[in-house]
Amino acid sequence: MNKYLQTLLFLLLCVTAANATKLKGHVYDRKTGEPMVGATVSLDKTSKATTTGLDGSFELKEVPKGIFNLRISYVMYQTVIQEVDIEKGDNLQLKIYLEEAGKALQEVTISAKKNAASENTARRLEQQSTQVMNVVSGKAIEISPDLTVANVIARVSGVSVERNSNGDGQYAILRGMDKRYNYTLVNGVKIPSPDNKYRYVPLDIFPSDLLDRLEVYKTLTPNMEGDAVGGAVNMVMKDAPDRLTVNANIAGGYSQLFFDRKFMSYDYSGINYKSPSEINGKSYQATQNDFSKGTLSYALKHPAPNVVGSLTLGQRFFDNKLGVLVAGSYQNTYRGSNSVFYSSKVVPTAEYAAVTSKSDREYSEQQKRYGLFSKVDYVIDNRNKLSLFNTYVNLTNIQVRDEVSTNFSTDYDPDKGNAQLGYSTRSRLTKQQIYNGMLRGDHKLFDDKLKVQWSAVYSSAENEVPGNTTISLNGVRENFVDRRTLLTNGTPLTHRWERNTDEDKAGYLDLTYTAPVAGVNVDFSAGGLYRDKERSSFYNNYALTPVNPGAVYGTDFQNYTDLSFTVTNPGGAVNNPLTYDASEKIGAGYGMFKFTTKAVQVVGGARVEHTDQGYRMLFPAGETRPSGNQIYTDVLPSLTIKYFLTDKQQLHASYFRSINRPGFYEIVPSKVVNEEYQERGNPDLKRAIADNYDLRYELFPDAGTQLLAGAFFKNIKNPIEYIFQADATRGQDTYYTPGNFGTARNYGLELDFIKFFNKFGVKANYTYTHSRITTPKDTYITDANGDTRKISVNQSRPLYGQSEHIANISLLYKDTKKGWDVQVSGAYTGPRINTVSQFLNNDLWQQGFIQMDASAEKRFKNGLSVFVKGGNLLNTPSKLFIKGTNPTNAALKDDNIESNGHTLIRSDYYKQTYLIGVRYKL
Numbered sequence: 001m002n003k004y005l006q007t008l009l010f011l012l013l014c015v016t017a018a019n020a021t022k023l024k025g026h027v028y029d030r031k032t033g034e035p036m037v038g039a040t041v042s043l044d045k046t047s048k049a050t051t052t053g054l055d056g057s058f059e060l061k062e063v064p065k066g067i068f069n070l071r072i073s074y075v076m077y078q079t080v081i082q083e084v085d086i087e088k089g090d091n092l093q094l095k096i097y098l099e100e101a102g103k104a105l106q107e108v109t110i111s112a113k114k115n116a117a118s119e120n121t122a123r124r125l126e127q128q129s130t131q132v133m134n135v136v137s138g139k140a141i142e143i144s145p146d147l148t149v150a151n152v153i154a155r156v157s158g159v160s161v162e163r164n165s166n167g168d169g170q171y172a173i174l175r176g177m178d179k180r181y182n183y184t185l186v187n188g189v190k191i192p193s194p195d196n197k198y199r200y201v202p203l204d205i206f207p208s209d210l211l212d213r214l215e216v217y218k219t220l221t222p223n224m225e226g227d228a229v230g231g232a233v234n235m236v237m238k239d240a241p242d243r244l245t246v247n248a249n250i251a252g253g254y255s256q257l258f259f260d261r262k263f264m265s266y267d268y269s270g271i272n273y274k275s276p277s278e279i280n281g282k283s284y285q286a287t288q289n290d291f292s293k294g295t296l297s298y299a300l301k302h303p304a305p306n307v308v309g310s311l312t313l314g315q316r317f318f319d320n321k322l323g324v325l326v327a328g329s330y331q332n333t334y335r336g337s338n339s340v341f342y343s344s345k346v347v348p349t350a351e352y353a354a355v356t357s358k359s360d361r362e363y364s365e366q367q368k369r370y371g372l373f374s375k376v377d378y379v380i381d382n383r384n385k386l387s388l389f390n391t392y393v394n395l396t397n398i399q400v401r402d403e404v405s406t407n408f409s410t411d412y413d414p415d416k417g418n419a420q421l422g423y424s425t426r427s428r429l430t431k432q433q434i435y436n437g438m439l440r441g442d443h444k445l446f447d448d449k450l451k452v453q454w455s456a457v458y459s460s461a462e463n464e465v466p467g468n469t470t471i472s473l474n475g476v477r478e479n480f481v482d483r484r485t486l487l488t489n490g491t492p493l494t495h496r497w498e499r500n501t502d503e504d505k506a507g508y509l510d511l512t513y514t515a516p517v518a519g520v521n522v523d524f525s526a527g528g529l530y531r532d533k534e535r536s537s538f539y540n541n542y543a544l545t546p547v548n549p550g551a552v553y554g555t556d557f558q559n560y561t562d563l564s565f566t567v568t569n570p571g572g573a574v575n576n577p578l579t580y581d582a583s584e585k586i587g588a589g590y591g592m593f594k595f596t597t598k599a600v601q602v603v604g605g606a607r608v609e610h611t612d613q614g615y616r617m618l619f620p621a622g623e624t625r626p627s628g629n630q631i632y633t634d635v636l637p638s639l640t641i642k643y644f645l646t647d648k649q650q651l652h653a654s655y656f657r658s659i660n661r662p663g664f665y666e667i668v669p670s671k672v673v674n675e676e677y678q679e680r681g682n683p684d685l686k687r688a689i690a691d692n693y694d695l696r697y698e699l700f701p702d703a704g705t706q707l708l709a710g711a712f713f714k715n716i717k718n719p720i721e722y723i724f725q726a727d728a729t730r731g732q733d734t735y736y737t738p739g740n741f742g743t744a745r746n747y748g749l750e751l752d753f754i755k756f757f758n759k760f761g762v763k764a765n766y767t768y769t770h771s772r773i774t775t776p777k778d779t780y781i782t783d784a785n786g787d788t789r790k791i792s793v794n795q796s797r798p799l800y801g802q803s804e805h806i807a808n809i810s811l812l813y814k815d816t817k818k819g820w821d822v823q824v825s826g827a828y829t830g831p832r833i834n835t836v837s838q839f840l841n842n843d844l845w846q847q848g849f850i851q852m853d854a855s856a857e858k859r860f861k862n863g864l865s866v867f868v869k870g871g872n873l874l875n876t877p878s879k880l881f882i883k884g885t886n887p888t889n890a891a892l893k894d895d896n897i898e899s900n901g902h903t904l905i906r907s908d909y910y911k912q913t914y915l916i917g918v919r920y921k922l
Contacts, residue, residue: 021086023060025094027052027072034120034703036074036098038816044069044081051817054119054756055704072096117142117212117238120703123754125213127700130221130594130603130640132652132710134158134752136214138238143821145853145869147308147331147915148369149214149235150203155808156216157708157752157765160829161203162801163878165399166335166365167910170204175218175712176746176769176802177230180720181660181688185234186391186436190225192461192502192533194432197665203233205395205432207329207371209249209310212236218712219640219654219694222590222605223510223525226636226658229690229714237373237391240323241314244922250309251867251917256875257336257910263303264364264400266427267294271467275497275540277572285570286542291495295427295469296560298400303334303366306915310371321379329371336363339908342897344882346839348780348788352884353842355897359405370394383444394433401426414893423473425560431464449515455508460501468496471560473553485552493544493565498578500538506531520595525605528589535664539578543568575619577670577681582615584664592638601642609634611661611687615668625669628683634659652696652710660688660720666738677724680735688740690716696750708752719744721800723775724838734838739775744799746771761812769806771799779840795840798833803848805830819859826852834880844905847879863921871913880906 023043027036035056042049045068048060065086073079077098084094117138125135134156146152150169154161161169162179171179183190184201193201215234220226271294272279276286307330314325339361344353370393377387405422412419436459443452471493475485510527544565551557592605614629638656645651668681696710718740725737748769755762777795782788798804806829813822828850835844852874857867881902889897897904 021063021065023048023063023070023084023086023094025058025096026056027058027074027096027098028056028703030097030099034118034124036077037118037120037704037814039072039074039077039098042071044071053758053816054761054812054814055702055758057758059758070094070096072098074098076101122213123700123703123706125215126706126708127650127698130601130642131217131224132219132654132694132696134216134218136216138212141208141211141214143823143855143857143867144208145823145825145855145871146208147869148204149206149208149211152208152211152214153203153216153233154827155763155810155825156214157750157808158218158748158767158769158806159216160801160803160806160832164202164204165363166337166367167872167878167908168204168335170202171200172203172233173801173803174216174230174233175714175748175767176771176799177714178799178801180663181229182231182233183225183228185232187237187389187438188234189436189438189455189457189459189506189508190531191434191436191459192504194434194461194463194500194502196463196465196498196500196537198663199661201434202395202432205369205393205434206235207310207331207369207393209329210235210237210327210371210373210391212238219692220636220638220656220658221603221640222592222607222636222638223527224607225529225588226607226609226634227661229658229660229688229692229716237375237389238312238314238325238327240316240325240375240377242316242320245312245314245325246920246922247312248310249867249917249919251307251869251915253306253308253333253869253913253915255306255333255335256912256914257338258303258334260911261338261362262300263334263336264362264402265299265301265303265366265398266400267292267297268398268427268429268467270294271429273464273466275466275572275574276542277540277574278497282574283571286567286572287570288544288565288567291469291542291544292467293561295467295495296471298402298425298427298560306333306913307331308333308915308917323375323377323379325373325375327371327373329369331367331369333367333369335365335367335910335913337908337910338362339906340896340904341906342904344903344905346837346842348782348790350886350888351841352882352886352903353839354886354888355408355892355894355903357405357407358894359403361401361403364400364402366398368394368396368398383448385442387438387440387442389436389438389440391436392433394431396432397428397430399426399428399430401428408892412892414891421475423475424470426468426470428468429466432462434461435459449513451510451512451514453508453510455506457504457506457508459504459506462501463499465496465498468494468498470494485550491543491568492546492549494541495544496539496541498539501536503534504531517595520597522593522595525592525594526590528587530588531584531586533584533586535582535584537578537580537582537664538574539576540572540574541576542570542572575621577617577619577621577623577668578672579619580615580617580664580668580670582664582668583613584661585612586610599644601640601644603638603640605638607636607638609636609659613661613664613667615664615683617668617670623669625683628667630662630667630687632687634687634689648701649697649699652694652698654692654694656692658690658692660690662687662720662738666720671735678735680737682738685720685738686718686740688716688719690714704754704756706752706754708750710750712746712748712750714746716744716746718742719773719799721773721775721836723836724778726778741773741775744771744773746799746802756812759813759815761814763808763810763812765808767806769802769804771802772796773799775836777840778838793840797836797843800833800836803830803832805848819861819865821855821857821859823856824852824854826850837882841884842882844880845883847881849876849878850874851876857919865919865921867917867919869915871915872910873912875909875911877910878906878908879904 039052122135122137162171164170179200217232270292276290310329312327341359343357407420440455547564588609590607594603616627620626636657640654643651662685693713699707752765810825830848834846855869859865
């Protein structure tokens with residue numbers, strides 16, 4: 001009997017299979033045409049059900065033939081029931097469109113408010129944008145391995161980043177143009193930088209979970225500020241939602257570096273944020289008691305786990321007229337690096353530098369990152385809206401650098417181990433913060449023909465480095481036993497205060513009037529801005545020497561806090577050129593037109609910017625130019641043309657002129673002694689002026705897929721580069737200074753590809769960049785009499801910071817039904833110049849590197865999800881080298897110094913980082 005039942009069952013299965021087929025299709029938003037990711041698709045009266053993939057596609061397998069009702073549903077959308085007749089074989093293809101269930105809030109301005117953080121919205125913005133731009137969506141940021149904006153932007157085509165001391169990204173380099181050639185916006189408004197030297201903004205200060213999306217503009221239009229040659233970075237913060245939104249996450253993790261060694265810390269709680277002379281008056285004579293002993297009280301320990309978290313609350317009230325959103329972020333992480341630094345010197349007898357000393361450095365750094373953003377908007381009526389934005393970010397770095405240096409003197413013998421040793425420990429607290437507040441109004445007048453937008457903005461940026469402490473010792477290695485004594489010359493202990501504050505007050509006005517011209521509606525725009533920027537800079541340094549300079553560590557004292565010191569300059573060193581005030585007043589106006597036909601869109605016009613920039617030293621100390629200013633006016637034309645090949649592909653061509661202004665620090669004729677060299681400002685430094693050309697082919701076959709292929713060319717007059725230069729008054733000294741150097745050219749190619757295949761996706765981009773600039777270099781020649789002398793020659797090289805090859809690839813997996821998001825990302829940055837040398841062929845290059853990161857998230861039905869993030873999985877180091885070798889380096893018998901014909905100058909290893917957390921969404 002069982003055999004008959006088995007046979008019958010087998011025959012039924014065969015019949016079913018013979019009558020089964022596949023049902024495939026795509027689900028789209030009827031209004032926008034975007035693929036609907038995660039829509040539920042089910043076949044009534046069967047067990048067949050699935051969810052749509054990343055491209056809006058679905059597939060039901062082994063569907064029996066017949067007539068069925070297909071049900072498609074999605075939150076906040078009307079459910080669609082469609083009758084399907086499955087009688088004609090496999091691979092039946094359907095296109096289904098969903099409509100929203102309710103009315104959306106009317107927006108005064110055109111924006112991607114609905115689901116603004118989605119991938120599909122990001123692709124649509126790139127397609128519709130007047131500028132050539134790239135967008136990283138909030139959703140992509142959320143599921144990525146990145147915690148800061150600096151790491152997020154590194155995945156954009158044409159962008160590389162400079163790392164900070166713990167290996168994370170810090171500054172963006174756009175299209176091979178150094179960080180100085182771009183500016184940063186928050187919600188379309190330019191913000192000041194807390195950097196103590198330059199005007200560019202460190203992007204690692206911004207936590208990424210405050211953003212709705214990140215926009216990278218690679219071309220400019222007349223209504224944008226003209227101080228960008230590489231481009232502009234716009235952080236669009238989160239917006240007030242249509243319904244109650246709660247988004248919270250918390251995570252913990254660790255750095256592999258501190259599994260392998262301990263973390264060095266110190267007590268920074270007692271640091272005074274003002275120097276003794278500020279607290280007690282200029283005539284005050286400081287003593288040892290005026291300086292916190294905590295900065296010399298070092299301890300080794302395993303740090304607490306890293307903790308990161310964020311919370312977003314949003315809702316609309318009063319019949320959707322009032323929108324309120326508050327978002328906060330907190331990150332407390334312990335990072336660091338193990339570094340080796342080789343000092344080198346160029347001598348007349350060799351072309352390349354000879355290594356003179358080696359420093360083994362261990363960095364331990366605690367980073368506390370705070371971010372807070374709020375937005376309140378009120379829709380007065382369908383033609384008038386007011387919005388209030390407030391953004392505050394704060395990054396506090398508590399860093400210790402412990403260093404052991406080996407001096408390779410002329411009688412050094414590696415076999416005898418008779419190197420002169422030095423020991424130095426530096427404790428440094430750095431606090432950077434940015435605040436931006438903006439009140440904006442959007443209005444429509446005269447039957448919507450005239451649009452008016454105005455903004456009143458206050459911004460400030462601050463950088464504080466109080467009580468920066470460095471203590472140095474020396475010793476002799478005898479029989480491999482260290483004997484450390486305090487330095488008997490030089491400055492064994494220093495306490496330093498540095499502080500600068502930028503304060504911006506600005507007003508913006510934009511008017512757009514729409515009128516028909518020859519049957520085509522043309523937008524005529526005009527407007528401008530006025531910004532008043534004030535900077536104050538403060539510097540003070542105290543030098544201390546020990547009462548007992550012969551004290552031996554481990555014998556006469558066990559801790560640095562046991563020592564007694566005498567202040568050698570009790571009045572401090574506030575009378576220096578780095579204590580100054582500066583100002584910059586910018587007035588700008590523009591005129592622009594825009595029209596669109598079925599075949600073409602044209603945007604053109606010009607911008608005029610007037611700059612009045614100046615400085616005033618508070619303590620000139622004999623400087624011949626204690627104050628100065630630069631006043632100039634620039635006319636910046638622009639033209640953008642988009643030619644629509646079809647409704648899904650277009651050619652995007654652009655020309656614009658832009659400038660790059662010097663920073664305040666760069667034009668103050670100060671002399672600053674750094675660890676490896678001294679710097680000096682240049683009051684005659686001119687702005688750079690660039691003509692920029694861009695052409696890009698853009699294909700958007702659907703809302704989630706794109707292919708971008710473009711080329712760019714930049715001709716830069718008076719580019720600003722740093723070089724080493726001899727001191728005119730003291731010829732034997734050199735200093736690092738900015739200058740203008742003729743004309744530079746920069747050109748390249750970009751490819752950007754995004755494609756989703758149901759549950760899988762790939763994002764890839766590649767950029768080739770080539771640039772050339774000619775600057776003077778020193779070299780030695782020997783004449784017929786055998787005499788050696790130094791001469792200056794010109795050398796052509798790439799622009800500082802420009803990598804010839806940059807590539808990114810991310811592999812994505814998304815299963816909406818099971819709640820999985822997985823991403824593996826790799827990035828390659830090619831070799832680039834890190835420091836321009838004074839001498840011919842001795843520039844320091846950063847070695848090309850590959851970095852890999854990964855993340856995964858599992859969502860559950862109750863709004864909870866669990867995620868993991870891993871960074872720097874390959875433990876990729878940062879290495880600096882000279883493209884050549886000196887024969888004398890071989891005598892040091894250090895296998896790390898020379899490799900592949902290069903001389904290693906520095907290497908930094910950061911190790912991997914791990915993070916695991918939970919997220920809740922309502």
